[in-house]
Amino acid sequence: MxxxxxxxxxxxxxxxxxxxxxxxxxxxxxxxxxxxxxxxxxxxxxxxxxxxxxxxxxxxxxxxxxxxxxxxxxxxxxxxxxxxxxxxxxxxxxxxxxxxxxxxxxxxxxxxxxxxxxxxxxxxxxxxxxxxxxxxxxxxxxxxxxxxxxxxxxxxxxxxxxxxxxxxxxxxxxYGPFQYPEKLIPFFLTRLIDGKKVPLYGEGTQSREWxxxxxxxxxxxxxxxxxxxxxxxxxGDHHERTNSTVVSHLLSALSVGEDLVKRIPDPRQGAHDSRYSMRTHKIQSLGWRPKMPFEESLHETAKWYVGRQDWWRPLVSSADFIDFVKRFYGPSLGDDL
Ligand SMILES: NC(=O)c1ccc[n+]([C@@H]2O[C@H](COP(=O)([O-])OP(=O)(O)OC[C@H]3O[C@@H](n4cnc5c(N)ncnc54)[C@H](O)[C@@H]3O)[C@@H](O)[C@H]2O)c1
The missing domain is CATH 3.40.50.720 (NAD(P)-binding Rossmann-like Domain)
Known part of the structure; x- marks a missing residue:
């Protein structure tokens, strides 16, 4: 094969x-x-x-x-x-x-x-x-x-x-190691490691299955x-968590405070789905079962980003990444960019 x-x-x-x-x-x-x-x-x-x-x-x-x-x-x-x-x-x-x-x-x-x-x-x-x-x-x-x-x-x-x-x-x-640092978890981790503020959309009530x-x-x-x-x-894994809960775990994994969270108006506006959740009986009937516990694995992921700065620092320093962050978050993060 x-x-x-x-x-x-x-x-x-x-x-x-x-x-x-x-x-x-x-x-x-x-x-x-x-x-x-x-x-x-x-x-x-x-x-x-x-x-x-x-x-x-x-x-x-x-x-x-x-x-x-x-x-x-x-x-x-x-x-x-x-x-x-x-x-x-x-x-x-x-x-x-x-x-x-x-x-x-x-x-x-x-x-x-x-x-x-x-x-x-x-x-x-x-x-x-x-x-x-x-x-x-x-x-x-x-x-x-x-x-x-x-x-x-x-x-x-x-x-x-x-x-x-x-x-x-x-x-x-x-989520996990080697995720390009533009999505919520690695974006927040790489910023928090540098003591930078992280932008939480609205109240962070959107719920995702991780x-x-x-x-x-x-x-x-x-x-x-x-x-x-x-x-x-x-x-899917039925680990349903709101974005604000995920962010709390990230703060605790890196031992940093709430003051690094900046609540910003939701840039996705009408397009921001409030909740995703799926039945997974069909894949389970083929013998698959998820094995990774959410909180522990999220903490392990945080440790991975702390340990593998050699991997992600060149990515967040690239012109493309800086341009995207400026265009998307510039208006709401302002001086905290
Ligand atoms: N990340 C998630 O949370 C998630 C969840 C469910 C499904 N998915 C799906 O899983 C797939 C992989 O997601 P990911 O998070 O690994 O994305 P990623 O952005 O990390 O990886 C995408 C890869 O595709 C390559 N690529 C992009 N355009 C290409 C093209 N035209 N031809 C060949 N290669 C090209 C990129 O170079 C990159 O290596 C995607 O189809 C995504 O829709 C992602």
């Missing part, structure tokens, strides 16, 4: 590579966009064959599939940040929609055994009570989640129209190896 991992130099993709069974050969295709770095793969580099390139580039994908004799594709490649999708959108459509379409066509044309597309609970939109199931309608509220939903629907259509052997997973909010990246990666392996083509599998 030879798996082409698209987006394997990013956060979840690199953990997926790290947790690959010994008898699986791994090929990574990654465009090394701002959130993709070969440093995330440093400890597993000797088992990876790497190709730079974009998933929406048919010639590149086809070339890798032919040269390597790939049997399976797992797609993590995405523009993955909601807040960035509020600033500009076309790249989200290019990668998250056109990229998925290109991969599906290559899988079909080269009769590959299976493709798994990694998606998100955010395609369902927000739910005030109860839980989304895999049958819930997709009602995305941000350009990011709309583009992800577009990719998911293409998977469904390819399966229905051509019998393409595609599986979709929809994961919850993910899953550790190793559990998420193992869930994707389970779906790839045991799932049924044409099916969707939710992967």
């Amino acid at each position: 030879k798996v082409l991992v698209c987006g394997g130099a990013g956060f979840i993709g690199s953990h997926f590579v790290r947790s690959a069974p010994d008898d699986v050969e791994i090929v990574v295709l990654d465009a090394l966009r701002y959130s993709g770095h070969l440093s995330t793969l440093a400890d597993v580099w000797d088992r990876v064959r790497f190709y730079p390139g974009q998933v929406q580039d048919r010639c590149v994908v086809e070339g890798v599939v032919k040269a390597e004799g790939v049997s399976h594709i797992v797609n993590f490649a995405a523009e993955s940040h909601n807040d960035r999708s509020l600033l500009s959108r076309n790249q989200f459509v290019e990668t998250n929609v056109l990229g998925v379409s290109t991969l599906l066509d290559v899988v079909r044309d080269y009769r590959l055994e299976r493709v798994l597309h990694v998606s998100t609970d955010e395609v369902y939109g927000s739910i005030d009570q109860g839980q989304f199931t895999e049958q819930s309608p997709v009602e995305p509220n941000t350009p990011y989640s709309a583009a992800k939903a577009g990719g998911d629907l293409l998977c469904r259509a390819h399966f229905k129209s051509f019998g393409t052997p595609v599986i979709v997973t929809r994961g919850g909010n993910t 899953i550790h990246v190793s559990d998420h990666a193992n869930g994707i392996w389970t779906a790839l190896l045991k799932g049924v083509p044409g099916e969707i599998y939710n992967i």
